[in-house]
Amino acid sequence: MRMLYGRLLHIMVCVVSTQSHIVHSLKFDQARFVYSASLQAPSCNFLLKFVNKLIGVSKQSYLRAKRELFVDDVNKRLDRKEIKLLIVLEQSELFKRCNNVHYNDDGSEVNFSDNDKVLLPVSFFECCKSGNYNVPFQLLIHKVHVPEPYYSSKPPELLLSSDLSKSSRNLVTNSSESLMETKRRGPPNIDSFPNTAQEFIPPSDVSNECVSCSAIEFRTDENYVYVPKWIMNNLKLKPFDVVLVELIKLDDCTNVELKCLEREFYETNDIKKVLEERLKYYSTLTLNSVIPITIGDVTFNFKVVRLDTTNQRNVPFASIQDIDLNVKLL
Known part of the structure; x- marks a missing residue:
């Protein structure tokens, strides 16, 4: 019937x-x-367009689901609990509605993205508690170049050679395998997923395509991390890209040199005082990164030129949380 x-x-x-x-x-x-x-x-052109759009959305959802499964499988095999593979998304204004509004000493509202705070899943908080880490939890976010066969629905014979050769951090366990051998074997199964962070990020390449930050809340969906827009820009990330998030302890910074990329900032009164006040919303800094600082309705971009700690000069990452910091503006 x-x-x-x-x-x-x-x-x-x-x-x-x-x-x-x-x-x-x-x-x-x-x-x-x-x-x-x-x-x-x-x-019926409009009908065909509607059908094509529907097919496109369904395909995107399917590929995202495969990527989530890939990330979940890899996280189960990583030998260090303080490291996780996550899917990155940008923090939107929706998060601002769920958080308290902060104000500067001059009464102006703190810009929502003028910080280095990220949102993580609840499972990552368990990793923080199990280790010897203090609040605020400091992190390194590494950009990971994942070969397409790991979560693509395309058969191996349709993959171009550039899909694998462009990956500077190949997730195949044996990096000496030739491209033809990799394509002939087909997409790897769960047994070929890496077990150590070194297989994702080579030790000699730690500071490349990496940004330090701190955790603010643990309430996102599993396998997802939400980051400020400036981190997306610095790492050249797109929504649903894969990143490696690593818990770390950073040395306190003693000296930082910043350079504003907009000349108009140097016309501001008491620029050094304003800069020191705005930096308190950042817990960490990364060498050569560009961070935003908003004054009034104008957002200025500052490049981190130098970072010094008590034990070492010109370090790639440093903590600036609750310390007396010498700020030099170039």
Whole structure:
């Protein structure tokens, strides 16, 4: 009976479409209750666009689901709990509505993205508690270049060689394998996923494509991390890219040199005092990164030129949380 109702509904749609000049012809066999319809091309462009859009959205959702499974499988095999592979998204204004609004000493509202705070899943908080880490939890976010076969629905023979050769951090366990061997074997299974962080990020490349930050809350969906827009820009990330998030302890910074990329900032009164006040919303700094600082309605971008600690000069990352910091503006 349901099938009969379904066919009747389809026929009614076809009849209405015919009257609307969308369907060119409509034929059906009363005995077998079989019908067929042909669309009139000039009049059904909008319908084809709608169908193509629907297919595109469904495909994107499918690929995102495969990426989530890939990330989840890798996290189960990593040998260090303080390191996780996560899917990155940008913090939106929706998060601002759920948090208290902070104000500067001059009464102006603190810009939502003028900080280095990220949001992580609840499971990452368990990693923080199990280790010897203090609040605020300091992190390194590494950009990971994941080969497409790990979460792509395309068969290996359709993958271009550039899909793998462009990956500077290949997730294949044996990095000496040739491209042809990798393609002939096909996409790797769970047994070929890496077990150590070194297989994601080579030790000699720690400071490349990496930004330090701190955790503010643990309430996101599993396998997702939400970061400020400036981190997305510094690492050249797109939504749903894969990153490696690592818990770390950073040395306190004693000296920092910053350079504003906009000349108008140097016309501001008491620029050094204003800069020191705005920096208190950052817990860490990364060498060569560009951070935003908003004064009034104008956002200025500052490049971190130098970072010094008590034990070492010109370090790649440093903590500036609750310390007396010497700020030099170039």
